[in-house]
Amino acid sequence: MRRASALPDRMPEDSLPNVDEDQFRPIDLEVLLDAPRSTHKARVLMLYGSLRERSYSRFATEEAARILRRLGAEVRIYDPSGLPLPDSTSADHPKVQELRNLSIWSEAQVWCSPERHGSMTGVMKMQIDWLPLSAGGVRTTQGRTLAVMQVSGGSQSFNAVNQLRILGRWMRMVTIPNRYSERVESAEDVAKRINQRSI
Numbered sequence: 001m002r003r004a005s006a007l008p009d010r011m012p013e014d015s016l017p018n019v020d021e022d023q024f025r026p027i028d029l030e031v032l033l034d035a036p037r038s039t040h041k042a043r044v045l046m047l048y049g050s051l052r053e054r055s056y057s058r059f060a061t062e063e064a065a066r067i068l069r070r071l072g073a074e075v076r077i078y079d080p081s082g083l084p085l086p087d088s089t090s091a092d093h094p095k096v097q098e099l100r101n102l103s104i105w106s107e108a109q110v111w112c113s114p115e116r117h118g119s120m121t122g123v124m125k126m127q128i129d130w131l132p133l134s135a136g137g138v139r140t141t142q143g144r145t146l147a148v149m150q151v152s153g154g155s156q157s158f159n160a161v162n163q164l165r166i167l168g169r170w171m172r173m174v175t176i177p178n179r180y181s182e183r184v185e186s187a188e189d190v191a192k193r194i195n196q197r198s199i
Contacts (some may be wrong), residue, residue, distance in 0.1 A: 006149050013109040014139035016132055020192070024181075025057070025104055029062055036044055036088075040074070041072055041073055041074040041114040042072070042073040042074065042107055042108060043066050043073070043074050043076075043105055043106050043107045043108070044065075044073045044075045044076070044106060044107070044108045044109065044110060045078065045102045045103060045105070045108075045109045046064065046075060046076070046077045046078065046109070046110045046111075046112070047061075047076075047078050047080070047109065047110070047111050047112070047124070047127050047128075048060075048061040048077070048080070048113070048124075049080070049111075049112065049113035049114060049120060049121040049123045049125075049127070050114050050121060050122025050123060050151075051080065051081055051102070051111075051123055056114070056151045057112045057114050057149075057151045058076075059111060060112050060149055060151055061077060061110065061112045061196045062077065063147065064110055064112070065068075065077055068110075070195075073108075076102055076105070076106075078098070078099055078102055080095075080123050080126070081126055082095050083095040083096065083099065083126060083127065083130065083157045085117075085126060085171060086126060086129040087113060090130075091130075099127060099130055099131070100130070100131065100132060103131050103141065104140055105142055106144060107145070108144055108145040108146070108147070109141070109144075109145070109146050109147075109173070110121070110147045110149065110166050111124065111128075111145055111146065111147075111148050111149070111168070112148070112149040112150070112151065113149075113151070113164065114150070114152070114160065115150055115151075115152050115159055115160040118136040118157065118159050119159055119160065120159075120163050120164060121152070121162060124160075124164075128167055128171075131170075131171070136163045138173045139171055141168075141171040141172060141173050142171070142173070143172065143173070143174065144173050144174065145173070145174045145176065146164075146168040146174065146175045146176065147174070147176045148161045148164040148165055148168065148175070149161070161179070165177075170174050
């Protein structure tokens with residue numbers, strides 16, 4: 001009967017034979033903990049996913065922009081009207097260039113979309129699809145903070161914000177995980193709002 005070979009001795013815990021030691025750099029605590037603070041206001045780009053004249057996504061975006069400005073941020077809201085479909089024209093299109101320049105300018109972004117057919121709108125996805133994936137080997141959205149919002153028209157679904165979070169993470173953004181409850185109304189307030197006559 002053949003005898004099983006003895007198991008090799010275990011490697012030391014700090015041994016990395018397959019790693020190039022020259023690629024390791026010691027952690028520089030001075031650089032890590034004492035980074036220079038920005039001297040300008042936080043730059044926030046806001047995108048919304050509706051072209052309706054009375055767009056509640058735009059209203060929510062504008063309200064959030066007022067709050068951010070009050071907190072000291074510099075805010076720019078991108079108007080998606082006139083943005084062509086992705087790949088239907090070159091990236092030289094003025095609306096595409098405006099969007100890309102704002103994205104590069106930003107340090108944080110806020111995305112707000114209605115939910116349509118259980119998903120974010122095509123208008124929202126179109127804006128995200130026009131953002132360049134990389135410039136010089138780095139994603140142009142990498143490291144930016146992302147907050148997401150959704151307008152649901154009374155529905156209890158969170159599909160749009162969930163999808164926006166997934167996209168943001170895929171684009172290497174620091175996506176805020178917190179979720180706040182929708183507006184809370186009494187039954188009487190809901191009835192008044194729903195039963196309003198359109199003018």
